[in-house]
Amino acid sequence: TDDLITRFFRMSTQMCVDLCYRALAEQNNNPTLVRAKCFHTLDAFVRLIALLVKHSGDQQNTITKVNLLNKVLGIVAGVLLIDHDVRATDFQQVPYHRIFIMLFLELNAPDQILETINFQVLTAYCNMLSILKPAKVAPGFAYAWLEIVSHRVFIGRILSLTPQQKGWPMYAQLLTALFKFLSPFLRNAELAKPVHRLYRGTLRVLLVLLHDFPEFLCDYHYGFCDVIPPNCIQMRNLILSAFPRNMRLPDPFTPNLKVDMLPEISIAPRMVTNFAALIKPSFKKDLDSYLKNRAPVSFLSELRTNLQNTSSNAADAGMRYNISMINALVMYVGTQAIQFIRAKGHSPSMSSIAHSSHMDIFQNLAVDMDTEGRYLFLNCIANQLRYPNSHTHYYSCCLLYLFAEANTEAIQEQITRVLLERLIVNRPHPWGLLITFIELIKNPTFKFWSHEFVHCAPEIQKLFESVARSCMVASQPRQEGAADQPATTAE
Numbered sequence: 001t002d003d004l005i006t007r008f009f010r011m012s013t014q015m016c017v018d019l020c021y022r023a024l025a026e027q028n029n030n031p032t033l034v035r036a037k038c039f040h041t042l043d044a045f046v047r048l049i050a051l052l053v054k055h056s057g058d059q060q061n062t063i064t065k066v067n068l069l070n071k072v073l074g075i076v077a078g079v080l081l082i083d084h085d086v087r088a089t090d091f092q093q094v095p096y097h098r099i100f101i102m103l104f105l106e107l108n109a110p111d112q113i114l115e116t117i118n119f120q121v122l123t124a125y126c127n128m129l130s131i132l133k134p135a136k137v138a139p140g141f142a143y144a145w146l147e148i149v150s151h152r153v154f155i156g157r158i159l160s161l162t163p164q165q166k167g168w169p170m171y172a173q174l175l176t177a178l179f180k181f182l183s184p185f186l187r188n189a190e191l192a193k194p195v196h197r198l199y200r201g202t203l204r205v206l207l208v209l210l211h212d213f214p215e216f217l218c219d220y221h222y223g224f225c226d227v228i229p230p231n232c233i234q235m236r237n238l239i240l241s242a243f244p245r246n247m248r249l250p251d252p253f254t255p256n257l258k259v260d261m262l263p264e265i266s267i268a269p270r271m272v273t274n275f276a277a278l279i280k281p282s283f284k285k286d287l288d289s290y291l292k293n294r295a296p297v298s299f300l301s302e303l304r305t306n307l308q309n310t311s312s313n314a315a316d317a318g319m320r321y322n323i324s325m326i327n328a329l330v331m332y333v334g335t336q337a338i339q340f341i342r343a344k345g346h347s348p349s350m351s352s353i354a355h356s357s358h359m360d361i362f363q364n365l366a367v368d369m370d371t372e373g374r375y376l377f378l379n380c381i382a383n384q385l386r387y388p389n390s391h392t393h394y395y396s397c398c399l400l401y402l403f404a405e406a407n408t409e410a411i412q413e414q415i416t417r418v419l420l421e422r423l424i425v426n427r428p429h430p431w432g433l434l435i436t437f438i439e440l441i442k443n444p445t446f447k448f449w450s451h452e453f454v455h456c457a458p459e460i461q462k463l464f465e466s467v468a469r470s471c472m473v474a475s476q477p478r479q480e481g482a483a484d485q486p487a488t489t490a491e
Contacts, residue, residue, distance in 0.1 A: 005068075009049075009075045013099070016045050017083065020095040035094070042098045050106035054113055066120040069107070073128040076100070084138045097144035100128070101151060108157055119166065122158055126170040133177040134198070142181070142198055149174050150205045159213050169272070172220040178202060179227045187229040206238040210428070217242035218387070222273045222331065225383045226324050230376060234425045236383070241428035243387030250388065252434040259396070259435055260347060264388040268338070278328040280306075287329070291336055294357040300364040304373065321373050323380075330380040333358050338394050348394040350401055359401070366402050366411050374411070378402075378418040385432030392432035399436055404446060413453040416440075423467055441468050 020038040023029075049072055057064025080096045107114055107121045114121075129149060134142035148154060158167035182202065185195045209217055217224075217239050224239050243249060250262060259265060279287065283306050290299040307329065309322050337358035338348065346352040353359055365377045384395040399415060406412045419437045423429055441448045448454065454464050 005071065006075060009072055010079060012045060012048075013076050013079045016041055016099070017079065017095045021092060024092060024094070038094065039098060042095055043102055046099055046102040046106055049103055053107065054111070059113055060116075062117050062120065065117050066124065069117075069121065070124050070127075072103075073100075073124055077128055077131055080132065080141065081138060084140050089140075091140040093141050093144035096141065097147060100125075100144075101148055104148070104151075105153060108153060118157070119162060122162060122167055123170070125154075126158075126174065129174055130177065133174070134181045135177070139181075143201070146178065146198065146201050146205070149178070150201070150208070155208070155213075159209075159216055168216055168219065171216070172223060172272075175205075175220075176223060176227055179224060183227060183229050186232050186235075189231070203235060203238065206235065210238055210242050214242035215244055218244060219270055219272045221383070221386070222271065222275060222327070226327055230323070230379050233422055237422055237425060237429060237433075240383060240386050240430040240433070243431065247387060249431050252431055252438060257435065259388070259393065260349065262388050265390065265393045266347060267389055268335075269386070269389040269391055275328045275331045278324060279332060280325075284332075287332070290361070291333070291357045294360065300360065300368075303361065303364055304368050307373070319376075321376050323376055326373075326376055327380045327383070329361075330377065331384070333361050334381075334384065334391065334394055334398070338390055341394075348390075348397045350397055350404070353394070353397050353401055354405075359398075362398060362402060363405065367407060371410075371414070374414055375418065378415055382418050382422065382433065385436055386430050388431065396432055396436040396439070400439060400446070403440065409451060409453060412451060416448075416453065420463075420467060423470075424463070437467075 019041050023034050023037050026034065053065050053069050053072070056068045076096065076099055084091050104121070104125060108118065125148075129145065132138050132141055132145055134145050138145075155171075158171045159165075179202075182195070182199060185191060186199065191199060206217075221239050221242070225236060228236050228239075247264065250257060276284070286299055290296070307321055307326050309320060337353065337356065340356065340358065341348055341352050344352075362381075366374060369377060378399070381395050381399055384391045385399075386392050399419075403412050403415045406415070419433065419440070422433055423437060440446055453460070455461050
């Protein structure tokens, strides 16, 4: 019966876990021998589960097999959560990690029967990992959780072998849960050793994805940037540096590179997030009305208030502003602006983006917001400076236009800060970020080197010159911050 099956698996799991705790508690034992002893029992249990799943019901009856697997994963997860609560800091992840990962490998072995339930196995695992995500529920399982999520067979199965990219949204959800867990620690820069380990592990996973599955990062960059704190520059750069494997990036250091002439620059990138749906319906109605009629002016004066967190949830988010809302607004207004410019038969440029309802909104945010709000707003624009595409082109022109038209040097200083802080961390750097900064420091229109903030302190001036040397290939006159040869970006 159902009840007997549940009791059997629960008791078997508890027995295997207890055996591991006893083995791990034995003094003076070689850790390798202890693990071998634990794994011997755990692997036998896993083999039993795999055989039962494989042979339950008829050969063609996948529903029985999947139901049994879901039941077993739920039971093991339940035992884990109770164990985690009871033992607190004495909790051991080893037995659970071994059961989950070995069972996944067993169920993904080349086998005619098992191949019929590959996708359901993946879904069952993603549901289980969602329950055990490193949040308040089971922080003690965080390392093992990341080990499973980053296992080569798991990544390969979910991102590569599953047809039609059906596994991509599930994997994006798991990564988003990880970023959300790390977010409060990273925002407050409170990286105790255990959190720092988890952060380093996350960066490594992102590096693997950047190398092997860049299209996945391209598609989901928006949702990831929504939950990664603004001060996590390196992590965000890794995501934003991704570009499709079939594309050859033009060298951003090419003298007189004509960005608007690149064939890819008119193609919109693939977006999987419905960012328009993230804007409150009442606010979106007023926004659409303003974009269409460039009126009423009161819409602009109320804009900042609409982007602030309500006092009740400001404490939760640790922010006065609703970053998700700013991100959605920037994205929505930008994509509407591109359509508007295209409909007139133009392409984005410093002149074509000017004097429109879209630019009114961006200029109003740059001028009207306080320092914190403006920094978040400029960051949202910089998040779209990626590989050559129509969004990168528009937002690059937009940032340069805001710099040129700024009514105070404080705005220009903040635009420079947002670009510079992304360039002084270790590589990789997004292509769009490089071409925007190079244009800013090389084009005499912007009078970059005459601004006071460039010369406010000797160390700041040296930093600018160092980054300029990295960004300028051709030899330039001294006052344009030139260099004789390209250097690696200042670390």
